[in-house]
Amino acid sequence: MTSFQQFVEQAGRPISLAKGDHLFLQGDVDSSAYLVSTGMLKAYYLREDGREHIKSFLPEGSVIGSMVAMLDGEACTFSLVAIEDSEVIALPYRQLAEAAQGDLALANSLVGFLAAYGRRKERREFELLSMSAEDRYANLLAEMPHVAERVSQADLASYTGITPQALSRIKRRNKTR
Amino acid sequence: MTSFQQFVEQAGRPISLAKGDHLFLQGDVDSSAYLVSTGMLKAYYLREDGREHIKSFLPEGSVIGSMVAMLDGEACTFSLVAIEDSEVIALPYRQLAEAAQGDLALANSLVGFLAAYGRRKERREFELLSMSAEDRYANLLAEMPHVAERVSQADLASYTGITPQALSRIKRRNKTR
DNA sequence: ACGTCAAATGAACCTCGGTTAATTACACCG
DNA sequence: CGGTGTAATTAACCGAGGTTCATTTGACGT
Known part of the structure; x- marks a missing residue:
């Protein structure tokens, strides 16, 4: 029985970012999720006209990744950049999903994360709409x-x-x- | 090994709705998810001033439920009403989550659903923001x-x-x- | 103290969508 | 057929936010 914590320690790859460094750009193919250890990132959409819209701020403890990129192998729909010097841990989603196939506890950790994500987005949807x-x-x-x-x-x-x-x-x- | 399909057949409770019938109202406690068999529902937020904002349309095949209500037992953040005569199947989320605790295939079905939900909301967020x-x-x-x-x-x-x-x-x- | 650069504020003008209310279009029914 | 109710359209006015550009503030290095 593997916990999420254990998965992070075994499969996670630490990355150091200076303020302004990008983890990926809108349009990149990057099927990793990222766990923010210290610092802060922002995820943002870039429009053709150059305006940027911030999807979310990601302080310590946040987990982020492009759903469509992770699940479908498509291009990321947004960019991810450090707005402070930061430490993050890269988690290869495909590997995580595969591990979850054979690991009940990990699968349920994943359920918890995805549910929390859904909850946050539900709230954001409400704010933007109403x-x-x-x-x-x-x-x-x-x-x-x-x-x-x-x-x-x-x-x-x-x-x-x-x-x-x-x-x-x-x-x-x-x-x- | 239980499939999601089997869970629906075993634990699902069919409900018939006439156009205009509500499944739940904003503020209710209802920790079920609903699978739409036929017809169409709409999920909407009601503001204090009486204006309503539609969160999503739910034609045949959709699955819907209030994340915070299902996960935290809190009040639903939106209302759910039939806009056509409809048949839905109620799925008790807690029971689903519990079954998933001991059932790898079901847990991974759940991962699939939650991921799809996240993907949809990510897209909606982009539309509303940009x-x-x-x-x-x-x-x-x-x-x-x-x-x-x-x-x-x-x-x-x-x-x-x-x-x-x-x-x-x-x-x-x-x-x- | 000064210069420099970026962030924040302010002002003038414009556009889009909200508000209110009237009008038209259409379905259903006696 | 005309009558009634609902959905959809149109118009006139208003306000929030966008756009452009100028000004001020603040942090930092010299």
Whole structure:
């Protein structure tokens, strides 16, 4: 019986990243998942017009990977870059899935991770669909203060789905109240 | 070795729904997943101001359930209603997860489902974050034509994240081009 | 203290979608 | 046929956020 922790120790490959280093770019084929040990990464979509939209911030303890890249072997749908000097551990997904085929505990760890991922995305979907930019920003400050204070205004805006200028306006509106 | 198909047959409870019937309401505690056999459901968020935002359409073959409700026993974050007369099969998630604890094949089926769910939500996140309402509408027509033609304008608009009036404007703009 | 560079703020103008309300189109039924 | 109810369209007005560009702030090195 293998635990996830054991799998990480046996099959994981540690990687050191300086601020600004990419783990993969949108369009790359990379079927690994990554566990963030220290530092912080951001996952973002790059549009043709050059604008970038931040999918998620990944502080210590986060696990990330492109679902379609891991599961279908297709190109990654987003890019992954360190916004602080970071240590991550690469986990080859295919190997993880194969190990899970013959390992009940590992399979159930995987179920737990995927379920947690689904839950996070469900929440994000709600925010993007049903909340205004202003509410999303307030929510970000409330839910992830430790992240918000380590991240630039521009990145906070990009995560919220607006421009830095619009975020600045929101902050001003909030002050005067 | 139990397959998912067998689990559905053994533990599934069939339910008949008339158009307009709810399976559960936002705020209910309901830790079941549902497999849609025939017809179509919609999952939607209801805001305090009364506006509703459609999370997803669920035609035949879809599986749906509130992640937080299934995993944490919390209240459902959205409502689930039939928009056509439908047949669904209720799958008690806790029972499914427990069965998976002792059943490798079932656990891996579960991994497959959760992964597919993650993939769908990842795509939706991209659409909501990086695409305009107009592009999301075009995308909906391209990706799910079979769904789009069975659904009211108001529901298509709600899924796209805009009002029926705005959707009407978009359609007009597209015609004149 | 000064210069430099990037981040953040601010202002002017524009576009898209929301809001409200009226109008048209269409299905169903007496 | 006309009547009724619902879905869809249209119009007029408004506000949030985008775009462009200028200004200010702040961190850092000299």
